[in-house]
Amino acid sequence: MRDGTTTHGSIDDTKSEKKKKRKRDPADADASAEPVPSSSSQKDKKSSKKRKSEPTTGASTSAPAATTSSADAAAYLAEHSITITGAKGGAPIVPVLSFDALPIPKGLRAAFKGFDKPTPVQACTWPPALEGRDVVGIAETGSGKTLAFGIPALARLMTAPAFKSSKSNPAPVSVLIMAPTRELALQTHDTLAALGTSTGISCVAVFGGVEKGAQVRALKGGARIVVGTPGRILDLVRDGACDLSAVEYLVLDEADRMLDKGFENDIRAIIGYARQGADRQTLMFSATWPDAVRRLASTFQRDPVRVTVGSDDLTANSRVEQVVEVFDDDREKECRLMKHLLTLSPKKKRASDAEAERVLVFVLYKKEATRVENTLRRSGYSVGGLHGDMSQSARLDALQSFRDGTTRLLVATDVAARGLDIPDVACVLNYSFPLTIEDYIHRIGRTGRGGRSGKSITFFTGDKHERGLAGELARVLRESGFECEGLKKFPMTIKKKTHSVYGAFFRDDVDMTAAPKKIVFDE
Structure with missing residues (x-):
């Protein structure tokens, strides 16, 4: 783990500023923080409820400059x-509507x-989170969800009574x-560590x-x-x-994947070790929130505000x-890839390419x-790789080289598909x-993160599993x-949604949290 490496997404992306000459969007930055725990789960319920009804304020808190009108x-x-x-x-x-x-x-x-x-x-999400409410935030990728859960947590930490610590x-x-992946966890950590440096807030x-x-x-x-x-x-x-x-501030990042990709039992066990009831604030952020996952998450939150x-x-x-x-043939893909890279990622860096952006190539399998x-x-x-057969240090090195522009071309499996914020991915x-x-x-x-535009190029052969996804891909495009x-030469059917844990035969209308019914037989 390289604690000294701090990644701000596009916070430090001065190259893009010079190139596009416009202000950035905070969606590129990733940050989170923590609230200060209360002393005991039972004795502090009243104070916790009071805390949740009041916004986070304090002597060091700057007051809002203006409020938003109902019409605005x-x-x-x-x-x-x-x-x-x-x-x-x-x-x-x-x-x-403004940071002030x-x-x-x-x-x-x-x-x-x-x-x-x-x-x-x-x-x-900031207003209810700053009030201590549980929050569900649903938004597309690259929309700044990490700062959304991070700023309220840091604010609570900084305005609550300080905890004095020592070696003993x-x-x-x-x-x-x-977080569902190592890379996303480290990315969030790096941002929080950078934000916490000036405040003395430690992050691991x-x-x-x-x-x-x-x-x-x-x-x-x-x-x-802890991330x-x-x-x-x-x-x-x-x-x-x-x-x-x-733990009084709990966050599930990429919550749909956390619950729908086999992490449910681990998450339930972990939450069981944290503070319970009104003493804990729980926030979940995701790009999607399907019914089955929402019902599972309902056991973790209390009257959440859903945005x-x-x-x-x-x-x-x-x-x-x-x-x-x-x-029609897989063998065409390599030739077509090379043709695209001639314009997307030139081999030799010309003067006009001084600020050339990055290209991320996705493949399906590690080999x-x-x-x-x-x-x-x-x-x-000059190319890097990122996949599951690599050691963790090699994966981190490849990702950092791609982030800082040492290599502008990265070939990755879906380990890089979720949550990672890499500045200036042009395609x-x-x-x-x-x-x-x-x-x-x-x-x-x-790509297309933080309010910027982007481009995706997808090779589709219709072989094996691809043919069955043609209808869904066409729907997304439309x-x-x-x-x-x-795509129209392939079947345009759209498969019934399935659950990755319960398969194609799960019922969407079953309350997974309901208590079992006791059956009594007459003697």
């Missing part, structure tokens, strides 16, 4: 197709340097953030693929924020190296141009990634089509305003 709020919600449910007492959630209106400590305002205004998901009495873990990343020793030592030093993958978090808890009993930007269903990023090329990477390297390209090229249409949408979401005549 209604216009904003309509413009961005935002739906908000769960407001208590009929009082509407009023979006924060946020009641947060002055020390946090540096996180917005260079940004123009909050993204829609940030504008609408380290500060407890107050914030726990779970824990994930598999590396030795536990360094992570255990970091936890013993007193981590206020990690469920498996490693649970291992450390059971080993006695990580105490979650003081939906666009649709509850997974939709493609509207700022990404989608191009699909249909081939395929190695083959394509080697082919490109033999052709003279996503799907060399081979993914196993699901959801993975396709997440792949192309690596909804985004694009077409592909070549």
Whole structure:
């Protein structure tokens, strides 16, 4: 784990600023933080409820400069197709349309340097989160969800009574953030570590693929924020190296995948170790929120405010141009790839390419990634790889080289499809089509982030599993305003939605949280 490496997404992306001469959007930045735990779950219920009814304020908190009028709020919600449910007492959630209106400590305002205004998901989730409410945020990829859950957590930490720590009495873990992949966990950690440097807030990343020793030592030093993958978090808890009993701020990032891709049992176990009831604030952020997953998550939250930007269903990023090329033979793909790279990623850096952007090539299998990477390297390209057969250190090095522009071409499997924020990805090229249409949408979401535009090029052969996805791909293209005549030669049927855990035969109308009914037989 490289704690010294700090990734701000496009916060430090001065190249893009010079090139495009416009202000950036805070969607590129990733941050989270933690609240300070209360003393006991039973005795503090009243104080916790009181805390949740009051906004986060304090002596060091800058007061809001102005409030949003009801007319401006209604216009904003309509413009961005935002739906908000769960407001208590009929009082509407009023979006924060400027950073100056946020009641947060002055020390946090540096996180917005260079940004123009909050993204829609940030504008609408910050008010309830700052009040201590549970929140569900649903928005497309690249919309700034990490800052949405991070700023309120940091604000609570900085305005609550400070915890004094020492080697004999380290500060407890107050914030726990779970992510589905190692790379996403480290990305979130790096951003939080950077934001916490000036405030003295410590953050530790824990994930598999590396030795536990360094992570255990970091936890013993007193981590206020822990970011990690469920498996490693649970291992450390059971080993006695990580105490979650003081966690009052819990975040599930990429929540749909966390619950729908086999993490459910680990998540339930982990949450069981954290504070329970009104003493814990739980936030979940995701690009989609299907009914089955929502019901499972209902056991973790209390009267959450749900903010939906666009649709509850997974939709493609509207700022990404989608191009699909249909081939009759897989062997055509390599030639076509080389042709695209001549314009997308020149081998030799010319003067006009001083600020050339990055190209992310997605493949389906690990061996395929190695083959394509080697082919490109033999052709003279500076290229990196990212897949599951690589060691964790090699994966981190490849990702960092791609982020900082050392290599502008990266060949990756779907390990890079979720959540990763890499600045200036000009194009996503799907060399081979993914196993699901959801993975396709997440792949192309690596470009067009932070309010920028992007492009995706997808190779489609109609072989094996691809033929069965032609109808769903055509639907996604139509909804985004694009077409592909070549897809029409394939069946346009759309498969029934399935659950990755329960399969194709699960019922969508079953309450998974209902208590079992006791059956009594007459004697």
